[in-house]
Amino acid sequence: MDDSGIGIWGVPLAIFSGAIRVSTPFIFVSLGETITERSGRINLGLEGTLVFGAMTAYAVAVMTGSPALGVLAAMAAGAVFGTIHGWICKWPKVNDIAIGIAMMQFGLGLAFFLGKSFIQPVAPKLPSIPLGGWASSPQVQAALNINVLFFIGAALAVFLWWAFKNTRVGLILRVVGDSTDAARAMGIHPDRIRLLATAVGGALAAIGGAYLSLYYPGSWNEGISSGQGLMAVALVIFARWNPIGCFLAALLFGGAGALGPALQSVGVTQGYYLFYAAPYVLTLAILIATSSPTRSLAGAPGALSLTK
Amino acid sequence: MTKLLSMNRRSFLQTSAAGLAAGTVPALFGSGAAAQTALTVGFIYVGPKDDYGYNQAHAEGAAVIKAMPGVTLVEEENVPETVDVQKTMESMINLDGATLLFPTSFGYFDPHMLAMAAKHPDIQFRHCGGLWQAGKNPMNTGSYFGYIGQGQYLNGIAAAYATKSKKIGFVAAKPIPQVVQNINSFLLGARSVDPAITCQVIFTGEWSLAVKEAEATNALIDQGADVITCHVDSPKVVVETAAGRGAFVCGYHANQSALAKDKYLTGAEWAWGNVYTNFIKSAQGGQKLGNFVRGGLKDGFVKMSPLGPAVSAEGRKKFDATLAEIMAGKFSVFKGPIKDNKGNVVVTAGTALPEDAIELESMGYLVEGVVGSTS
Numbered sequence: 001m002d003d004s005g006i007g008i009w010g011v012p013l014a015i016f017s018g019a020i021r022v023s024t025p026f027i028f029v030s031l032g033e034t035i036t037e038r039s040g041r042i043n044l045g046l047e048g049t050l051v052f053g054a055m056t057a058y059a060v061a062v063m064t065g066s067p068a069l070g071v072l073a074a075m076a077a078g079a080v081f082g083t084i085h086g087w088i089c090k091w092p093k094v095n096d097i098a099i100g101i102a103m104m105q106f107g108l109g110l111a112f113f114l115g116k117s118f119i120q121p122v123a124p125k126l127p128s129i130p131l132g133g134w135a136s137s138p139q140v141q142a143a144l145n146i147n148v149l150f151f152i153g154a155a156l157a158v159f160l161w162w163a164f165k166n167t168r169v170g171l172i173l174r175v176v177g178d179s180t181d182a183a184r185a186m187g188i189h190p191d192r193i194r195l196l197a198t199a200v201g202g203a204l205a206a207i208g209g210a211y212l213s214l215y216y217p218g219s220w221n222e223g224i225s226s227g228q229g230l231m232a233v234a235l236v237i238f239a240r241w242n243p244i245g246c247f248l249a250a251l252l253f254g255g256a257g258a259l260g261p262a263l264q265s266v267g268v269t270q271g272y273y274l275f276y277a278a279p280y281v282l283t284l285a286i287l288i289a290t291s292s293p294t295r296s297l298a299g300a301p302g303a304l305s306l307t308k
Numbered sequence: 309m310t311k312l313l314s315m316n317r318r319s320f321l322q323t324s325a326a327g328l329a330a331g332t333v334p335a336l337f338g339s340g341a342a343a344q345t346a347l348t349v350g351f352i353y354v355g356p357k358d359d360y361g362y363n364q365a366h367a368e369g370a371a372v373i374k375a376m377p378g379v380t381l382v383e384e385e386n387v388p389e390t391v392d393v394q395k396t397m398e399s400m401i402n403l404d405g406a407t408l409l410f411p412t413s414f415g416y417f418d419p420h421m422l423a424m425a426a427k428h429p430d431i432q433f434r435h436c437g438g439l440w441q442a443g444k445n446p447m448n449t450g451s452y453f454g455y456i457g458q459g460q461y462l463n464g465i466a467a468a469y470a471t472k473s474k475k476i477g478f479v480a481a482k483p484i485p486q487v488v489q490n491i492n493s494f495l496l497g498a499r500s501v502d503p504a505i506t507c508q509v510i511f512t513g514e515w516s517l518a519v520k521e522a523e524a525t526n527a528l529i530d531q532g533a534d535v536i537t538c539h540v541d542s543p544k545v546v547v548e549t550a551a552g553r554g555a556f557v558c559g560y561h562a563n564q565s566a567l568a569k570d571k572y573l574t575g576a577e578w579a580w581g582n583v584y585t586n587f588i589k590s591a592q593g594g595q596k597l598g599n600f601v602r603g604g605l606k607d608g609f610v611k612m613s614p615l616g617p618a619v620s621a622e623g624r625k626k627f628d629a630t631l632a633e634i635m636a637g638k639f640s641v642f643k644g645p646i647k648d649n650k651g652n653v654v655v656t657a658g659t660a661l662p663e664d665a666i667e668l669e670s671m672g673y674l675v676e677g678v679v680g681s682t683s
Contacts, residue, residue, distance in 0.1 A: 010530045018523055112386070119358045122548075122567065139530045142553060217522035217545040218552075222356055222386060224518050258523050264510040265527035269681035276513055276520075 010139070011262045017143030018258020019251045020150055021216050025050065025208035025225075026250035027153035029232030031160060032204030034243055036082075037236060038164065039197035040177035040190070040303030041089060044100030046205040047229030048107020049081045053206025054213035055115035058220035061123040067214045070123070071149075074206040081107060082202025086195030096305055104229075112222050119221050126215045147215050149207065156204075157247035164243070173197060177301035190303075205229065231279075238283060240299040253279050345592045347408065348380040349373065350400035352393060354413035354541065355516055357385050361542035361561040362515075366412045366436070368562070369580025373588050382406055389415030397424045401431055408591055410584070412436045414484065417451070425449045432597055434587060437486060439669050440600050450599035452583055453486075454609030455663040457493040458634050459576025460537070461641045462612055463558035464497020465630060466573040467535035468505055469623030470556045471498075477533030477555075478509040479524045481516075481540045483682035485671045490539050492675045493641050494558075499677060501626060508533055509680030515541040525549040535573070547572075556618060563613045574627070575613035582608040604663050606635045639663070648673035649680075 029046050036043045053074035061070035085103050089096045129151075132144030164170040176183045176193045183190045208229075213220045235253065239245030260275040349370075357367035363385065374381040382404045387396050393416050400406040401424075409431065411421050417438035425433045425446045433449045440451040467476045476498055480487050495507040508531060510524040517540075525536060525546050536550040537558035544567060550557050551568035559565065559575020583601070590597050603609035612631065615624060633639045640662055644655035654673050655661060661668055674680055 007531075010527065013530060014523075014527050017526070021526075022519060022523065116356070116358075119356050120360065138554075142526070142530070212519075217518040218548060219518060219545050221359060221516070221518065221542060221544070223516040226517055226519070228519075257519070258527075261510050261512070261520065261524040261527040262530075264524075264680065265508060265531045267679055269509075269679070270683060272511055272681075273513055 008266055010266050011259075013139060013143055014258045014262030014265070015255040018262070019255035020143075020146055021254065022257050023250040023254030024147065024150045024153055024211045024216075025228050026232045026235060026253055027150075027157065027247055028208035028211070029205045029229055030235045030239065030246040030250060031153070031156055031243055032078075032201035032208075033233050033236045034160065034201075034239075034241055034246055035173070035204070036194075036198045036201035037304060038177045038241060038301055039173050039194045040180065040301050041086070041096050041194045041198060042100060042233075042305060043082065043085050043103070043198050043201055044097055044230075044233060045081065045085055045103030045107060046100075046201070046233055047225060047227065048104035048111070049078050049202050049205040050209040050212070050229035050232075051225050052081065052107040052111040053078050053209025054224050055111040055118065055209075055220060056206070057210030058123050058213040059115065059118045061214055062118055062121045065124055067124050067126045067210075070214055071126070071207060071210040074210040075203040078202040078204070078206025078209075079199045080202070081206075082199035083195060085202070086191075086198035089198075090191040090195065115220060115222070123214060123220070125218050126211070128215070147211065149211050149215070154247060157243045160243035174301070177303055180303050205232075208232070234283070238287060241301065242299060252282065256282050345594075346378050346380070347588065347591055348382060348404055348406045349588065350397070350404065350406035350409040351381065351383045352387050352396055352400075352409070352411045352413070352416065353383070353385040354389060354415075355386060357383065359516075359542035360544040360547075360564055360567065361540070363412070363541065365561050365578035366410075366580055369578070369584045370410075372581035373584045376585070376588055378592060379588060387413075389413055389420070391420070393420045394424055397421070397433075401428055406431070408432045408434070408587070408597075410434055410436065414438070414486075421449060422446070432591070434597065434601075442599065445599075447599065450597060450601065452587075452598070452601035454578060454583070454607075455602065455604030456486075456576050456578065456610045457489045457641055457668070458604050458639070458663060459610050459612060460490040460493040460558075460560075461497035461500075462627060462631060462634075463537055463560075463574060463576055464494040464499075465501055465627050466615065466619055466623055467494070467537070467556070467558055468498040468501035469620050469626070470573055470618060471505065471535050473532045473534050474502065474505045475531070475533045476505060476507050476535040476537075477525075477528030477531075478507055478678075478680075479521055479528065479536065479538035479540060479546050480509055480511050481514060483511055483672075485669055487539045488674060488682060489668055489671045490560075491678055491680075492671070492673075494537055495675060495677050496641055496646075497630075500630075505677070507678050509674070509678055511680070511682075512540065518545045521545045522549045526553065529553045529555050559613055565613055565616065570617050572613070572616040573619055574615050577611050577613055579608055579611045602664055604634070605631070606637055642668065647676040649676050649678050651676075 056077045057070035057074040060073040061067045128145045128147045132141035176190045180190045235249045239249045256279040351370045353363040355363045357363045414437045417435045435451045437453050438451040498505040512520045535556040538546040547564045547567045551571040557568040565572040640660035642661040644659040645657040646655040648654045
């Protein structure tokens with residue numbers, strides 16, 4: 001028709017750029033949850049932390065004019081949420097899953113309440129790095145405008161993968177996660193470690209929220225997350241508690257999510273509801289393909305209430 | 309909530325007392341003598357009321373009537389289109405004493421509002437956008453809507469003068485008749501300037517889905533669309549994403565020029581304040597409320613955002629001329645022959661559907677030149 005569009009090449013480009021644009025919140029939430037779950041605790045409340053982080057980051061960026069301060073404030077708020085979860089869960093006979101669901105509702109409600117007056121104002125956005133200067137096509141240039149947080153997330157995934165295996169902190173975390181008794185025998189306080197792990201997990205999840213409100217889609221409203229925090233928690237199990245697995249799963253999920261709009265834009269318009277289900281169908285298919293009737297989940301921390 | 313409750317019990321008593329004083333219950337049907345009858349009016353929104361979009365447009369209208377004497381306004385936002393809205397209506401009626409309800413979202417109509425209307429025959433319900441049918445729907449219900457398709461037609465004219473690629477884009481929520489009519493009007497407006505223009509549409513499947521709306525906008529621009537408009541609940545994400553990528557934007561629902569700056573061409577906005585004022589005046593004056601209230605630009609139901617700096621002098625001329633024709637009431641957006649994008653004739657030659665033609669409210673086809681599908 002004309003030469004300004006890129007036709008069918010738009011689909012792989014959209015999947016590639018969608019994978020980068022959409023995946024960042026998934027990366028941070030799932031990495032945070034990996035740390036928490038490796039310590040033997042589940043925090044299902046990260047959807048609430050994500051949304052509260054999105055609100056805090058946006059509000060602070062609006063008030064101070066600095067998106068970086070917004071991200072820091074979100075991290076602090078996320079750490080507080082994690083600390084509350086960790087502190088409540090240290091009491092005997094408290095179920096971490098139930099507390100997580102309560103914290104999720106609490107985070108969502110508080111974010112909607114406090115965020116009311118920040119729906120209208122426009123906040124300054126986080127900067128992105130234009131890596132597409134070499135390309136002549138504006139579409140490729142736009143796709144290669146990549147946010148700093150994506151690279152931080154990728155580096156963090158590799159670092160965590162290495163740190164779990166090779167550092168003393170990683171070892172302590174894994175011991176606590178695999179056997180509470182063994183940890184106690186070693187003189188480690190499991191509750192203290194779990195509280196810290198949940199706080200760090202909350203802080204990371206809140207960065208994911210800051211990315212949503214300050215970069216992509218870059219706006220605060222009450223429907224900003226639409227369940228991404230919950231999906232990211234599921235991604236951790238899908239990725240078998242492996243940080244690099246989390247990173248790849250997040251990319252896969254982001255790319256699959258971009259499929260629906262991209263196919264419509266090149267004229268494959270029938271059955272778009274079906275394409276929108278692609279990420280979920282893909283998750284199901286991979287989970288079924290990698291499941292086994294003879295062994296339990298590989299890589300699952302032994303003390304996790306999910307696998308007990 | 310408790311604060312709301314106690315406050316509204318008081319206002320409920322006031323309403324009842326006023327009704328009794330006028331010798332009629334409910335107050336809505338009071339004699340014409342009580343010119344400023346106390347009236348409690350309930351507004352229900354599907355999203356936040358400051359969303360730069362659909363809900364903000366209604367909330368701005370509600371704010372206009374709040375200032376009218378004798379009117380008590382109760383509002384609730386973020387009410388899903390489920391049985392939840394029935395509970396909200398129930399509590400507005402029983403706890404707040406509302407006698408006139410405006411459930412503003414499309415999905416509230418059937419079955420929720422109809423169920424409540426059957427249960428409370430004394431309460432008046434007016435729904436935004438539903439297709440009220442005499443004989444089929446109860447008389448204490450009704451619907452009101454604006455012919456905003458004319459606004460999208462004018463958006464299309466502004467878009468036609470701005471596009472270089474001859475490709476314009478539309479981010480749509482769900483393929484319901486109002487959305488489909490807007491898409492068609494946008495393209496027909498553009499084609500009235502240049503018949504070579506095509507419009508690519510992407511449906512997101514939901515009224516408010518920020519990430520998907522941003523992805524859809526990016527996908528449209530990647531395919532060469534250089535003017536974007538939308539029909540989603542909150543156009544903020546679409547407008548900011550499109551302007552950020554350097555595309556021109558036509559607004560919808562409310563004025564989004566602050567978000568897109570010089571990339572903003574114009575926009576089709578609601579003017580609900582006028583509509584609600586008329587309803588309240590009728591209710592307070594003891595007149596019957598209309599069951600099927602419709603109007604367009606010329607009736608003050610819809611308005612256009614001021615033209616942005618990117619609209620050329622030539623575009624401005626054509627825009628103003630068409631607007632004048634619409635204001636004179638002589639204009640049809642859908643003039644035959646029109647084919648749908650599968651090649652079937654949907655409006656025969658020689659037929660010109662006026663803005664209030666009832667078949668427009670059940671439109672299910674996309675016209676020739678729209679790239680997309682409703683299923």
